[in-house]
Amino acid sequence: MPDPEDRSAVERARREKLAKLRAAGTDPYPTGFGRTHTLAEVAERWSRLAAGEESGDTVQVAGRIVLKRAMGKLAFWTLRQGDDELQAMLTVQSLGAGRFERALELDLGDWVGVHGEVIRTRRGELSVRPDRVELLAKALRPLPDKWKGLTDVEVRSRQRELDLIVNPAARAAARLRSTIVRSLRESMVARGYVEVETPILLPVPGGALARPFVTHHNALDTDLYLRVACELYLKRLLVGGMDRVFELNRVFRNEGIDSRHNPEFTMLESNAAFQDYRDMMTLARGVILEAADAALGRRTIEYQGQVLDLDAEWREAPLLELVRAATGEPELAYDWPLERVREICDAMKVPWEPGWGVGKLVLELYEHHVEGSIVEPTFVTDYPVEVSPLAHPHRDDPSVTERFELIIGGREYANCFSELTDPDEQRMRMEEQARAKAGGDEEAMVVDEAYLRALELGLPPNAGLGIGVDRLVMLLGNLSSIREAILFPQLRPEEL
Numbered sequence: 001m002p003d004p005e006d007r008s009a010v011e012r013a014r015r016e017k018l019a020k021l022r023a024a025g026t027d028p029y030p031t032g033f034g035r036t037h038t039l040a041e042v043a044e045r046w047s048r049l050a051a052g053e054e055s056g057d058t059v060q061v062a063g064r065i066v067l068k069r070a071m072g073k074l075a076f077w078t079l080r081q082g083d084d085e086l087q088a089m090l091t092v093q094s095l096g097a098g099r100f101e102r103a104l105e106l107d108l109g110d111w112v113g114v115h116g117e118v119i120r121t122r123r124g125e126l127s128v129r130p131d132r133v134e135l136l137a138k139a140l141r142p143l144p145d146k147w148k149g150l151t152d153v154e155v156r157s158r159q160r161e162l163d164l165i166v167n168p169a170a171r172a173a174a175r176l177r178s179t180i181v182r183s184l185r186e187s188m189v190a191r192g193y194v195e196v197e198t199p200i201l202l203p204v205p206g207g208a209l210a211r212p213f214v215t216h217h218n219a220l221d222t223d224l225y226l227r228v229a230c231e232l233y234l235k236r237l238l239v240g241g242m243d244r245v246f247e248l249n250r251v252f253r254n255e256g257i258d259s260r261h262n263p264e265f266t267m268l269e270s271n272a273a274f275q276d277y278r279d280m281m282t283l284a285r286g287v288i289l290e291a292a293d294a295a296l297g298r299r300t301i302e303y304q305g306q307v308l309d310l311d312a313e314w315r316e317a318p319l320l321e322l323v324r325a326a327t328g329e330p331e332l333a334y335d336w337p338l339e340r341v342r343e344i345c346d347a348m349k350v351p352w353e354p355g356w357g358v359g360k361l362v363l364e365l366y367e368h369h370v371e372g373s374i375v376e377p378t379f380v381t382d383y384p385v386e387v388s389p390l391a392h393p394h395r396d397d398p399s400v401t402e403r404f405e406l407i408i409g410g411r412e413y414a415n416c417f418s419e420l421t422d423p424d425e426q427r428m429r430m431e432e433q434a435r436a437k438a439g440g441d442e443e444a445m446v447v448d449e450a451y452l453r454a455l456e457l458g459l460p461p462n463a464g465l466g467i468g469v470d471r472l473v474m475l476l477g478n479l480s481s482i483r484e485a486i487l488f489p490q491l492r493p494e495e496l
Contacts, residue, residue, distance in 0.1 A: 010142045014107060018138050028138040033113045036060045039084040042118060042128070049120040061086065061128060062113040062136060064165070066143070070104055076127075079112070083171055087127040088114050094131045102133075109139030109165075157483045158491055173484055176295050177473045183294035184268050184469065185248055187287040193244040193270060198233035200226060200250070204448045207231035209387070210253040211442045213263075226252035231390065231464055234271040235419060236454045238462055246270035248469070259481040260411060262489050266469040271419070273460045277402045280416040280465040281379055284406055285314055288413070288472065295476050303409045303478055306375055314377040320400070322380065323362050326369045334358050334384055334399040355439055359384025359399075372410040379404040383417075389429040389445060391417035413472060416465040423455035 021028045037045070037059045046055055063079030063086065070076075073092040078085055092100045094116065106112060116130035144150045144166055156163040156170065163170040189195065203222070205212035207229030217224050230247045237245050248268050255261060268287075272279070292299050292310055299311040324332045327344055341361045345352050350368045352361055362384060374380070382400040385393065391401035403417035420426050430447045437444035473485040483489045 011140060014138070014140050014142075017105060017107070018140065021135070021138070026135065028135055030134070030136060033062055033134070033136055034060055035062050035113070039063055039079060039081050039086040042086055043084065043126060046118045046120075046126060049118070049126060051120055051124040052122045053120050055118040058115065058117050059128060060113060060115045062111065064139075065106060065108055065110050065112060066165075068106075068108060073100070075100075075104060077112075079114070083168065087121075087125050088112075088116075089119070089121060089125075089127040089129050090133070091129065094129050095133065099133065103130075106133075106135060107139060107142075109141070109143045110135060111137040111139070153481075153483070154491075157489055158494060160487050170484075173473070173477050173479060174487060176477045177469075177485060177487075179295045180291045180473055180476060181248065181266075181469060183291040184287055184467070187290045188246045188248075188268070188270060191244070191283070191286075193246045193272070194242060196234070196237060196242075196245050196247055197249070198227075198230045198247055200252075202227050204446055204450070206445050206448045206451065207233075207390070208251075208253075209389070209443045209445065211255060213252050213254045228253050229466070230267070230269040231271070231466070232448060232451045234269060234464065235459055235462065236451065238271055238273050239454045239457050239459050242273075244270070244272045257490060259483075260471065262470065262482050262486055264490060265482075265486070268467040268469055269464065270466075271462050271464040273462045275463045276418040276461070277381075277404055277416050277463050280463045281314070281316075281404065283465055284414045284416065284467065285377075287467070291472060292476055301476065301478070303475055304480060306409055308376065308409060310377060312376065314379060314406075316379045316381055316404075317374075318382045318400075319366055319380050319384075320362065320382065322370045323365045327365060332362070334362065355436060355441070357386050359386030363387050371407060371412070374407040375409055377406065377408045380407055385429075388417060389433050390420055390426075392420045408475060411471060411475075412468070413475065414465060414467045416463065418461075418463050419459070421455065421459040421461060423452055426455055427452055 018028055039061055042059055042061060049055055063081045065077050066080045067078035068075065075090040077088040077090065079088055090100060090103055095103060113134040113136050114128055114130040115132040116128045119129050120126050150156060150163060150166045156167070164174065185195065201224040203224060205225040205228055207227070208231070210228040212228050213226040214223055229251055234245050234247065246268060249266065250264055251267050252264050254263060257263065289299060289310060292301065300307065300309050320332065324330050327348065329344060336358060338358055341358050342352060345361055345365060348365065348369060350364050352364060381404045382394060382397070383403040384400055388401040388403050391403045394400045394402050401417055405412050406414035430445060433445040434447050437446060470482050470485045473479065474482060477485065479485050
């Protein structure tokens, strides 16, 4: 970027040009423009023109000036729209002396419309030779230096519009995300899932262990919460008789910001009647592989220096077995004395809170010493009941639940469980969560009476799956930070 003094001088000069344009009766910000072709359409339709050949066809195209050079009575612009570029070759002969000189006054970054003949220069560059040039939007701020580019991560994230102008990688990430989202939606619909929309403003926060955002509704004089998950409402739809439902939308969690977390993020959440968590393993693998096919056309990818074969078998690994291996405690069990497990946490430098039970301590050991080392796609299964308040007890081991998290390259991409359908058991777990919340756990749930009332009508056996869309974009795009996967990530307030 230009230094502040140079930038100020450039902006003053551009505003002076703006004033002159207005004084001369030129509208620097007109409405609409009758474009006949996109830049890409010109490049495709007239691709066979030979060097030095004139097509005899006129077009009206538009783009931003990103490069310009002048040589006496001849000037060249590079126009860009998205990733497409086209040269405009300006001549005194075609424009006339007055219009040619006025065109030379335009700046890098200005949006222009040009009308003229499609030609190919003697050097072989497909071009439009304008006989008319129209200013469509005057740029008052300069673009970054052509050679230095825009590398400041903070500026790129805050001014995504500028990032998109100058960085092809940013444009590629935006297109990749769109392709992945479309693929996920199509994959779910093809499997018989119905897309639904559930509330974003909730009277009671629930569906996940997370701290919610709270706001106040003046007309109702009541506090409302931005949802942390869609899950409870999706299951209420199953109570109502819907068979397979999904939502692909935003959720909000009042948590820290880092390379993997943004307080506003996108989830694919789904529930299917008469299925269990093993059915969801098949679903998760299927939709992720289909997203890789759509976005990349291959299933072997590179992510942050690691080569991952998504087409290989995805293994299963019980959480407790992984922690036993990491701690060197082959007999570790959920019925061990609490003090003994705390001692293991202390020895392995894992912080803990007084209110945590053995299940929570085992999970902390896993998250600190195991999760980050899992490279190939792995379903980590059988999470303790204590940390899975909405999951069904395991049919073979009541100390754990039928739950998995999908880990790839050391990061979680999906969470799933066979859903708890017993209203009395669900009430008991919600009441335990409410006591934890009253004791200071801001991520604990509360008792959701509306959901419990729905359960009492009868919720059929079902399983739910949530996939983090932003992280999936990071994985398939080989992006190091969630900031690159979200067009407008949350940042600290900026002083303008």
